[in-house]
Amino acid sequence: MALADFVADLDALADAAQQAFASVADAAALEEARVEYTGAKAGKLKAAQQGLGKVDKADKPAAGKKFNEVKTAVEAALEAAQQRLAGSAKTQAREAFDPTLPGRPFRLGHLHPVTQTIADMKDIMGRLGFTAVEGPEIEDEWHNFEALNIPAIHPARDPLDNFYLATATTLAPGSSNRGPSPAKGPAAAAREEKPLLLRSQTSTVQIRVMESTPPPVRIISLGRVYRPDTADATHYPMFHQIEGLLIDRGVTMADLKSVLRLFCQSYFGKDEVHIRFRPSFFPFTEPSVEVDMNWQGGWMEMGGAGMVDPNVLRAVGYDPEEVTGFAFGLGVERVCMRQHGITDIRALYENDVRFLSQF
Ligand code: FA5
Numbered sequence: 056m057a058l059a060d061f062v063a064d065l066d067a068l069a070d071a072a073q074q075a076f077a078s079v080a081d082a083a084a085l086e087e088a089r090v091e092y093t094g095a096k097a098g099k100l101k102a103a104q105q106g107l108g109k110v111d112k113a114d115k116p117a118a119g120k121k122f123n124e125v126k127t128a129v130e131a132a133l134e135a136a137q138q139r140l141a142g143s144a145k146t147q148a149r150e151a152f153d154p155t156l157p158g159r160p161f162r163l164g165h166l167h168p169v170t171q172t173i174a175d176m177k178d179i180m181g182r183l184g185f186t187a188v189e190g191p192e193i194e195d196e197w198h199n200f201e202a203l204n205i206p207a208i209h210p211a212r213d214p215l216d217n218f219y220l221a222t223a224t225t226l227a228p229g230s231s232n233r234g235p236s237p238a239k240g241p242a243a244a245a246r247e248e249k250p251l252l253l254r255s256q257t258s259t260v261q262i263r264v265m266e267s268t269p270p271p272v273r274i275i276s277l278g279r280v281y282r283p284d285t286a287d288a289t290h291y292p293m294f295h296q297i298e299g300l301l302i303d304r305g306v307t308m309a310d311l312k313s314v315l316r317l318f319c320q321s322y323f324g325k326d327e328v329h330i331r332f333r334p335s336f337f338p339f340t341e342p343s344v345e346v347d348m349n350w351q352g353g354w355m356e357m358g359g360a361g362m363v364d365p366n367v368l369r370a371v372g373y374d375p376e377e378v379t380g381f382a383f384g385l386g387v388e389r390v391c392m393r394q395h396g397i398t399d400i401r402a403l404y405e406n407d408v409r410f411l412s413q414f
Pocket residue numbers: 255256257258282284289290291292293294296298337340343356357358359360361382383384385386387388389400
């Protein structure tokens with residue numbers, strides 16, 4: 056075959072291939088053109104390469120060079136077509152996206168209902184002039200019992216009714232809890248062996264505040280407390296209490312009732328709320344009462360309250376002849392449950408998002 060014919064055929068092939076690639080409009084047409092011109096088995100380039108064998112021997116170097124040029128040009132036209140189609144696919148996708156359409160709803164989390172109740176309670180009591188203070192959840196017997204006028208023989212101190220913690224000494228191998236360790240000296244051993252427990256009530260915070268602050272005192276404390284109660288619809292071994300304490304000159308039960316009434320009125324958003332006191336007993340208040348609030352035609356128990364016992368005032372260095380005060384302690388879960396119509400306290404702690412997302 057003459058070199059001129061071979062070159063003419065290659066030029067025609069290059070023109071046809073470039074035109075074909077430039078005119079394809081979609082991926083299927085591009086694939087068809089790719090197979091026709093550059094297909095490994097029966098493509099037109101492959102056939103042209105086989106034609107090289109028929110060119111005169113002397114013209115072979117020039118023919119080979121020409122073939123390589125055409126092959127590069129055809130492959131470049133193929134790549135350009137591939138990029139053009141990929142670019143237009145992206146543009147189409149962009150155009151197909153309509154930002155004004157409503158998308159899938161974005162799920163936002165929110166505070167747990169008990170945390171919401173705590174925040175609301177802090178808010179209301181803050182407006183009544185009560186400062187929120189924190190206290191430790193691991194307590195000693197002085198703050199949980201003794202300073203609250205609960206002596207060692209009191210049944211409330213029964214180890215079966217409290218979560219006592221194993222102390223460093225009781226955990227140490229071969230150690231005994233019966234007496235001070237002679238090697239460490241009595242003071243260090245006494246400190247080591249002081250029984251600790253998870254606080255069973257937030258009244259512990261009253262003592263901590265009064266020990267460190269001279270009267271007047273006007274605080275609330277909100278937090279977790281622990282009791283080995285069997286879980287049922289209204290009891291849980293861990294729950295929250297709000298404790299209130301007001302100490303000043305001339306504080307009376309009437310002040311206690313007014314504050315609780317205002318608190319309930321604000322919390323439940325009702326115009327008229329009635330508070331009922333039922334006689335009760337707490338070692339740290341005298342007199343002591345159970346507090347009920349009228350709710351949807353019935354009475355709802357809120358917690359305990361009373362006038363701080365003079366023994367408690369004396370235990371923290373206050374003079375009961377000078378100052379008096381009231382204290383109250385309410386169950387946070389019970390209030391939260393009443394507000395939302397929740398009938399089982401356990402539902403609050405099962406972490407079922409379908410339940411929690413309702414509040
Ligand atoms: C007390 O804990 C006293 N410290 C309250 C107090 C404070 C009285 C200051 C006087 C002065 P009581 O054990 O009754 O009291 O608990 C108070 C409230 O906590 C109860 O009315 C109830 O609402 C809630 N409560 C008690 N046990 C549980 C429990 N296991 N699960 C959920 N809530 C509970």
